[in-house]
Amino acid sequence: MVSNSAKEVFILGVTQDGRTFRPSDWAERLAGVMSQFRPGGASPGSHLSYSPWCIPTTMGRDKCVVVHRDLRDHDVMAWDFVMNFAKDNNLQVAEACLLPDPPASK
Structure with a gap:
């Protein structure tokens, strides 16, 4: 279950x-399938880039x-x-939320 306070969810490529x-x-x-879901909706050529709401990356290995x-x-x-x-693939899911940047030191 994902809480309402999480701003981002990480779907890890590791099973339970x-x-x-x-x-x-x-x-x-997965991110390619989701490429059409983006701010402003799909537009010509939007299938050529990932949606800012669903981005593939790595965490460690x-x-x-x-x-998002x-x-x-x-x-x-x-x-x-x-x-x-x-859920269907029994993958680990982790929640995250953005923290404000610390104040700049002078």
């Missing part, structure tokens, strides 16, 4: 029992996808698709 999820390009595939809360606000079915992908 610690195995690496396959195929190795799963994160890029593991692939992951960072899903704005995706849920924009299209709840798209959010459910991503969360169900994680």
Whole structure:
């Protein structure tokens, strides 16, 4: 379950029992499917870049996808698709929220 305060959710390429999820390009595939969901909606050529709401990356040696809360606000079915992908594949999910930058020292 994802709390309402989380701004970002990390879907890790590691199953609940610690195995690496396959195929190795799963994160890029998932983010590619979600590329049409973006601020302002899909536009010509938007399929050529990832949505800022669903970005593949790595954490340590593991692939992951960072899903921003704005995706849920924009299209709840798209959010459910991503969360169900994680659930159906028994992937680990971690929440995160942005913290303000510390004040600049003078």
